[in-house]
Amino acid sequence: MSRPSSVPPGATPVLRPPWALAGGAFANACTGCVACVDACPEQVLVLRKGKAVFDPERGECTFCHACVDACVPGALRDPEHASAPWAHRARVDDACLGAQGVVCASCRDACPESAILIPPAARGAARIDADACSGCGACVSVCPTHAIHLQLPQETAA
Template identity: 60%
Template sequence: MRPPWALDENAFLDACTACGACVERCPERVLVHGAGGRPVFDPMRGECTFCGECERACTPRALDRSATDEPWTLKALVADACLPRHGVVCSSCRDACPERAIAFPLTARVPVPTIDDARCTGCGACVSVCPTRAIALSARAGMTA
């Protein structure tokens, strides 16, 4: 997963010089050096606040908010390891979500989480708090992250 406002992957690879400026500038420390030294967003380290520091630091414009409407198309997905799906009460992800995108409809004895894609920004705040690592971020079909 690239930083927010990354160009399409091929254009990103062409433009990014692996200078590391975005990684150094990120106040949340959620960017790390990936393959070839190029930046990757790691939600296990925390939440992207979309502060824009990484984009502003990118001199070669591999991150460019003028080239895209949205920072990315990532959304949270809940997998089968989610505790309520196995009868265990948990709502840590809901408590962490700044967008109130996670709901627990009262349709089961132990309510299970549902993600509202329209609200989810893919910030990743829910990922590291999940005790079973049941949440991943994924680009939505037909979109690129």
């Protein structure tokens, strides 16, 4: 898996909340006020290093817009409720139980988008349909081997 140069090998990339402003604009606009964190009904937003981040280990983002509606500084924006929340997509690594011959479909069963494909008889590594994946993170916390990660499409192995 290739990672952007800003993310050291073995490190988890920081996942901004849904509808975060692009690039450094989010970091400049987010004041760390925790309004979005407090508003999140799924409790998947947390404050790290003074900025709001999405933590898929805590569960799934349902894209309810509560964080956007609560963000007074304007670091999260989707004024017409029409834009995609982010470009993150799930990726399965070699720790997948199916890749090791163990029957497992935890990620597929948790995926609200039906974007995870499991080979027949649940033998073989899970595959992600990137076109169907919303990046919600539902699959991340249920994986018993932590083999699923969210990342930007340019980081996703083909």
